Amino acid sequence: MTRPFILGLTGSIGMGKSAVARMFQDLGVPVFDADAAVHILQGPGGALVAPIEAAFPGSTGPLGVLRQELGTRVFGDADALKQLEGIVHPAVAAMRADFLAANADRPLVVFDIPLLYEKGGASVLDAVAVVSAPADEQRRRVLARPGMTAEKFERILAIQVPDAEKRARADYVIDTGRTLPETAAAVALLVRQLVERAGARAGSPRKSSL
DSSP: OOOOOEEEEEOOOOOOOOHHHHHHHHTTOOEEEEHHHHHHSSEEEEEEEHHHHHTTTTSSEEEEEEHHHHHHHTTOHHHHHHHHHHHHOOOOOHHHHHHHHHTTTEEEEEEEOHHHHHHHOOOOOOOOEEEEEOOOHHHHHHHHSSTHHHHHHHHHHHHSSHHHHHHOOOOOOOOOOOHHHHHHHHHHHHHHHHHTTTTTOOSSSOOOOO
């Protein structure tokens, strides 16, 4: 049974992964967004609202999971975080399987997985593309976000796999430290390359910076 070539898309905070994911979509490539799936599952009427409330009483309301409240409960508590992940991850995996089944006839799909290297999941992928930009550009983008502080940014960086390691482990590196048209052209080139490979997945791709 054939299936699409599955490209994992990941990158550290502020690297431009969301913009790159939209570029794939603009080219007609189906993208499964793990974060968006979680928002659906934890939103109003979401399948995970009741299980999360049962595990963490008072962490949900009429609009679904109170993300800030839940985040406060699990931040820094390894056991609580593991319990939450045990609830969330299987549900996301089921949505991802449905997405893959719905796009079984497509040559290429993208799994947008923000914490791919931190939480795992590479085993289901045919290749990984890391979105990357210079550290000073990353910092500028992140600190421009509402409510972001230098201290919060440093805490986030501390729990993420360093960008240099992600780039070293990836099959493809998409550079967003340039103009949007240049990045879009690199994404289009990668799509053409992967569609060509879709019918024959034998062997490992050479690392490329795009």
